[in-house]
Amino acid sequence: MASFAALEDTDGVRLTWNVWPNSRIEATKCVIPFASIYTPCKRIQGLSVMEYPPVPCKTCGAILNPHVRSDFNSHQWTCPFCHTRNHFPAQYRGITADYQPPELYAGCATIEYQMPAGNVLPPAYVFIIDTSVAEDELRACVASLTQALTTLPEYTQVGLVTYGTHVHVHELGYSECAKAYVFQGSREYAPQQIVDQLGLGTKMAARKGPGQAQMMPPQAPPGARFIQPISECEFTINAALDELMHDAFPRLSEHRPNRCTGTAVQVAACLMGAALPAGACAARMLLFVGGPSTEGAGKVVDRELSEPIRSHEDLAKDRAPHYKKARRFFDGVAVQLVQQQHSLDVFACALDQVGLAEMKPVVDMTGGVVVQTDTFHNPVFKESLKRMFVAPGPEVSSLETASNATFEVIPSRGVKVAGLLGPASPTDRKGPNISDTPVGIGGTTQWKLAGLDVNTSLCTFYEIVAAQSKDAAGQDPSLNQQFYIQFITKYLHANGSLRTRVTTITRKWTTGEDTQTLISGFDQEAAAVAMTRLTTFKMETEEDFDATRWIDRTLIRLATRFGEYQKEQPQSFTLAENMSYYPQFMFNLRRSQFVQVFGNSPDETANCRLYLNRESTIEALTMIQPQLMAFAYTEAGYRPYPVLLDVESIQPDRILLLDSFFYVVVFHGTTIAQWRKAGYHLQEQHADFRNHLEAPKAEAAKILQRRFPVPRLVDCDQNGSQARFLLARLNPSSTYSTQTSMSAEMIMTDDVSLSVFMDHLRKLATSG
Numbered sequence: 001m002a003s004f005a006a007l008e009d010t011d012g013v014r015l016t017w018n019v020w021p022n023s024r025i026e027a028t029k030c031v032i033p034f035a036s037i038y039t040p041c042k043r044i045q046g047l048s049v050m051e052y053p054p055v056p057c058k059t060c061g062a063i064l065n066p067h068v069r070s071d072f073n074s075h076q077w078t079c080p081f082c083h084t085r086n087h088f089p090a091q092y093r094g095i096t097a098d099y100q101p102p103e104l105y106a107g108c109a110t111i112e113y114q115m116p117a118g119n120v121l122p123p124a125y126v127f128i129i130d131t132s133v134a135e136d137e138l139r140a141c142v143a144s145l146t147q148a149l150t151t152l153p154e155y156t157q158v159g160l161v162t163y164g165t166h167v168h169v170h171e172l173g174y175s176e177c178a179k180a181y182v183f184q185g186s187r188e189y190a191p192q193q194i195v196d197q198l199g200l201g202t203k204m205a206a207r208k209g210p211g212q213a214q215m216m217p218p219q220a221p222p223g224a225r226f227i228q229p230i231s232e233c234e235f236t237i238n239a240a241l242d243e244l245m246h247d248a249f250p251r252l253s254e255h256r257p258n259r260c261t262g263t264a265v266q267v268a269a270c271l272m273g274a275a276l277p278a279g280a281c282a283a284r285m286l287l288f289v290g291g292p293s294t295e296g297a298g299k300v301v302d303r304e305l306s307e308p309i310r311s312h313e314d315l316a317k318d319r320a321p322h323y324k325k326a327r328r329f330f331d332g333v334a335v336q337l338v339q340q341q342h343s344l345d346v347f348a349c350a351l352d353q354v355g356l357a358e359m360k361p362v363v364d365m366t367g368g369v370v371v372q373t374d375t376f377h378n379p380v381f382k383e384s385l386k387r388m389f390v391a392p393g394p395e396v397s398s399l400e401t402a403s404n405a406t407f408e409v410i411p412s413r414g415v416k417v418a419g420l421l422g423p424a425s426p427t428d429r430k431g432p433n434i435s436d437t438p439v440g441i442g443g444t445t446q447w448k449l450a451g452l453d454v455n456t457s458l459c460t461f462y463e464i465v466a467a468q469s470k471d472a473a474g475q476d477p478s479l480n481q482q483f484y485i486q487f488i489t490k491y492l493h494a495n496g497s498l499r500t501r502v503t504t505i506t507r508k509w510t511t512g513e514d515t516q517t518l519i520s521g522f523d524q525e526a527a528a529v530a531m532t533r534l535t536t537f538k539m540e541t542e543e544d545f546d547a548t549r550w551i552d553r554t555l556i557r558l559a560t561r562f563g564e565y566q567k568e569q570p571q572s573f574t575l576a577e578n579m580s581y582y583p584q585f586m587f588n589l590r591r592s593q594f595v596q597v598f599g600n601s602p603d604e605t606a607n608c609r610l611y612l613n614r615e616s617t618i619e620a621l622t623m624i625q626p627q628l629m630a631f632a633y634t635e636a637g638y639r640p641y642p643v644l645l646d647v648e649s650i651q652p653d654r655i656l657l658l659d660s661f662f663y664v665v666v667f668h669g670t671t672i673a674q675w676r677k678a679g680y681h682l683q684e685q686h687a688d689f690r691n692h693l694e695a696p697k698a699e700a701a702k703i704l705q706r707r708f709p710v711p712r713l714v715d716c717d718q719n720g721s722q723a724r725f726l727l728a729r730l731n732p733s734s735t736y737s738t739q740t741s742m743s744a745e746m747i748m749t750d751d752v753s754l755s756v757f758m759d760h761l762r763k764l765a766t767s768g
Contacts, residue, residue, distance in 0.1 A: 004523045013039075013505055016035045016530050019521030020483065023466060031554060031557045038458050039454075039455070040491070049111075064103050065080075065109070075093065081410055123156055123281055125286060127161070127286050129288050131245070132258060134246070142244055152230055157227050160241070161268045168180040168182055173224055173236075188263075191266070191270045194267050227276065259292065266329075269285065269342070282403035282494070311601065330362050331361050348370065348371070349373050363423075367451035367452050367614075373712070380710050403452070405448070406427070406449070406490050408487070409486070415465070416434060416465055418440075420458055455708070459533050482508055482509070483508075488501075507521070524580075526617050528621060532620065535547050556765055567766060570766050583757070584754060587731075622659060622660065623662070628657070629641060629642055638692055650718065655695075658725070667726045670717070733755065
């Protein structure tokens with residue numbers, strides 16, 4: 001596993017299998033799909049950035065890379081993907097075997113090309129603020145947003161849309177007095193109607209009189225009235241934010257506030273589409289919402305409190321009257337934003353659901369981010385918003401967002417691209433390398449990403465179609481051959497330059513009978529993440545899909561195929577080291593929030609799946625199987641060390657730190673909690689105990705500083721109410737039905753433990 005992680009640090013790629021069988025039939029016996037998890041904008045130390053365009057193959061479009069066969073005498077190179085001979089361009093005439101360009105070096109499998117941007121505009125942000133929240137919530141939201149605006153460069157373009165009962169589009173280019181265009185929240189609009197009413201359509205522009213035309217500079221586009229550089233509208237937007245008030249329209253006490261979230265998002269999307277040329281700049285909409293939508297398109301629930309907001313059971317039994325209509329509406333908005341290459345980010349700060357499950361396709365397809373918490377006062381919201389804009393530093397990391405990207409996969413002959421799971425949308429690129437059996441977003445080898453960052457990871461699935469063959473001597477000619485996969489990502493960098501990152505990897509073919517070679521190339525961490533993405537995709541797209549049953553059957557087939565055992569003797573069953581942790585990953589997946597939705601709202605489930613679909617292998621694995629650490633004294637002070645994710649790890653004199661990606665738990669055993677309550681850490685003679693208490697907090701602070709969104713920090717004691725955050729993720733080896741207690745804690749559950757799960761797996765795998 002360490003070697004596979006090292007490969008990811010070098011090229012940003014993890015493969016579920018690093019050795020592939022050389023025939024379609026043998027590939028189907030491998031059970032786990034052949035997939036890659038690639039992070040296009042991963043920070044790679046020592047990455048070469050060339051300031052000239054890449055050299056493509058004239059036939060397949062693959063970029064010049066270290067795996068080509070170069071003939072320096074004839075100044076030609078042979079593409080390893082389609083075997084076409086290409087001429088080196090004129091600027092490469094002087095190269096020799098001893099003097100080669102960097103893209104031919106073996107250590108430059110990943111390389112980046114930087115070209116000066118042409119007519120690229122400064123980045124643009126349109127803020128969509130919910131004014132139906134309580135006054136103190138609105139003030140907290142405005143305060144955080146005002147602070148964030150101070151961190152943006154003066155050339156950054158900004159716009160402001162507020163909504164409650166109605167939608168207000170603020171005209172920032174009119175500084176004489178506050179001016180806004182108002183849309184009725186309960187009415188459904190066609191996109192062209194919105195554009196025309198804002199005066200951005202051709203007809204409205206033609207009606208303007210001479211006096212109106214002189215209000216803006218002749219060269220300024222009509223949309224400049226609404227989206228302007230901060231240097232020109234700083235006073236206007238700050239004044240508009242300061243004067244924002246709670247939605248003035250009255251509501252009955254037994255009614256929810258009037259809130260037209262869907263209409264506001266649609267209006268902002270149309271505004272950005274008309275005011276900003278598609279793909280001309282990095283453009284994002286930031287939605288700040290504090291409750292469910294109760295008006296207009298995208299409505300989640302009626303205003304009457306007597307109607308409860310939909311649950312997972314309601315969705316499963318088709319008892320959510322607004323869900324399908326709202327989902328269709330947001331699907332249309334998603335398509336519009338993809339065409340415009342604009343992203344939607346959602347900051348959902350409410351105790352109730354806000355309709356994130358309905359908005360999920362918009363966020364997912366446009367590469368947006370979600371921050372979900374209970375209030376705008378919460379540090380999770382404040383810190384996450386700040387990191388959207390601040391430059392990365394030694395202590396705090398930022399997203400370093402890129403935009404307007406296209407991602408293309410070029411495989412070797414014998415391999416076809418089945419599809420992709422990730423925050424992307426398909427293009428109409430066709431070709432011979434496309435599988436007839438799509439997985440996820442299929443039917444193409446190229447996808448668009450409106451927004452991506454340093455953590456965005458794309459999971460691509462492949463189909464092996466090579467036919468096993470023998471030569472005259474009866475040997476397989478492909479045994480010693482390599483296959484290749486190239487990832488080409490073209491994107492607009494955060495600094496405004498146009499970049500192309502090219503990663504070319506090579507792996508080895510083998511015969512299907514050589515199971516030991518196949519096992520040696522199995523990456524169980526990448527396989528667990530790919531299977532989890534595939535499981536959640538099937539849960540959302542296939543009716544009556546039993547995720548737990550499918551996971552169990554897949555695991556049993558894998559164990560039967562690659563385990564070592566004697567038939568009908570479960571105690572003889574063993575798995576190779578490269579596969580030994582995979583059953584444990586599947587055990588935790590079965591119990592995770594991705595599969596078990598009971599106790600979670602549809603919005604919480606949507607948020608979890610959104611981040612699973614975009615995070616890197618290590619971060620996604622943390623969501624599936626959280627990391628649990630205890631603290632021990634060393635000469636350098638108290639340091640964390642890993643312990644089993646099991647209830648037996650709870651001890652009275654131990655402090656535990658759980659990292660589950662979405663929240664971080666600092667858990668104190670009963671003895672530690674009693675000592676702290678007695679104030680021992682405040683006494684000078686117990687300075688060592690004080691350091692013991694501070695060590696996990698310092699470690700938790702490091703996790704909070706490097707991760708986006710900022711996780712929730714839970715500080716709790718054994719037997720306390722918030723201890724449930726830890727107990728819910730532990731292996732229940734000690735329960736009320738256990739005859740002998742093995743730990744200081746007991747979990748009240750009917751779930752089977754890992755040992756029972758493994759016993760069943762051994763029995764079923766060896767039964768044939």
